Amino acid sequence: MAEHVLNAEGLNCPLPILKAKKALKSVPQGEILEVRSTDPGSVADFAAFCNQTGNELLSTSTEGNIYKFQIKRC
Numbered sequence: 001m002a003e004h005v006l007n008a009e010g011l012n013c014p015l016p017i018l019k020a021k022k023a024l025k026s027v028p029q030g031e032i033l034e035v036r037s038t039d040p041g042s043v044a045d046f047a048a049f050c051n052q053t054g055n056e057l058l059s060t061s062t063e064g065n066i067y068k069f070q071i072k073r074c
Helices: 015-024 042-053
Strands: 004-008 032-037 056-063 066-072
Touching: 004 015, 015 032, 015 042, 015 066, 032 042, 042 056, 042 066
Parallel strands: 004 032
Antiparallel strands: 032 066, 056 066
C-alpha cells in the first residue's frame, strides 16, 4: 500500500504528470506515491516520466476507467 496518494482523476495531460512531479518533492526518498488518473494517455506518460526522472514505476493497474500508478521515489 502506498504511503502517499495523489488523486488526479478528471485531469487531462499534462496535469497528472505536473501534479505528480510536485507531489513527489514532498515524498521521502524510498517511499511510494500512488497516482490515480482517468486520462488514458497517462499510462505512456508515467512510464516516460519515471524513465526520465529516475523514479521507479512499480506498477500500473486499471480499475474501470481509473488508472493507478505506484511510483517509488528514488
